[in-house]
Amino acid sequence: MKQKYLWMVRRAYRALRHPKLRHRVWWRKLTQPLFERRLWKPCRDTVAVGLAIGLFFGVIPLIPQSLFAAIAAMRVKANIPFAVAITWVSNPLTNVPLWVSQLWLGNQVQDLLHLDAPEFAGTFQIPGIGEANAATFLLGVILSGLILALLAFPIVHLFSAIMPHHLPKITRRNRDAVVIVPPRGSRNSES
Template identity: 40%
Template sequence: MPASRYARRILPHPDTLSQTKGLRWLGNYLAPRPWLWVAHRRRVAMGVAVGLAVGVIPLPTQMVVAAIAAIACRANVAAAVAATWLTNPFTLVPIWSLAIALGRMASGHHGPVATPEMLDIDWSAPLSWGTTLMAWISNLGPPLLIGLPLAGLLLGAIAYLVVYLGWWAVIRGERRRRLRQRARQSTPGSKC
């Protein structure tokens, strides 16, 4: 099954979204703007890139921000929202490590960076957990603040290339398969 047909099958229609509580605004906005929802190679690749770039930065409303950024970039909104799910507690450590490394390179920071050993949480006092975590994050300082947007841009660009080239390869493989199938059917003496 071609990728665009598969994407059309799994994506909800804007009319369905406009009838869903909480997503009504999105469905009403997308209905007259089908280019924001269509499964097109460039738009989906841009949506994934935007979603991943926004998803790297720790925001409480990543999906809403990704949807708004996708609308501004004329990218696929569903792909942008889904791409924010790639950043989760399991991928947080590698992404933040990349962000800190990029931030250190960009800012020229050579001092110590907060390590997990520096995160001294008093587990018997739950009210102190938040302040301890915030103090630890502030010790990360410039490398993290500079590195998160850089990591978002880098991962977004890589995601764009992977999705775009992957989609292109699937389409090319499907065309080759159809051409081989037609060639077999058109040769004399071949059984169908």
């Protein structure tokens, strides 16, 4: 499985750095943060944050979920392949049960807190379920995204504790190591 992951990541990395795209200025500005190698290597902390981001965006009913997850993962220095791959948890087969559960969650929280549904949000009819409010659905979407994102951390850390060789912990010293190369002709380069 690890070999398949590495093969897939190398292939995606090379496709993004294709010579036809590499010379374009707008593409370089857009993808420069994407090419940090540590964002593509799996380690415990970056995978946990990447899964959290991917699960959050995966349950939001938008079309470009993977794009939003990749951009967010770039910004917070999380594992990009895991963030993009986990957004596919919501697909045409799982969307309807996911939406129904999000509507149920929104209704439960709204009833628990004794909140009234706002009038401006509008209502819509769902066959077999009844009438639903858009604000209640949005509340369920955000809460389910936050719950799944928070569950990603203990799951990844438990997996890392059980199988540490598959998902190693990268120490801060190794992660932030910077190699300083002295300029040519200086005294330090001769020694």
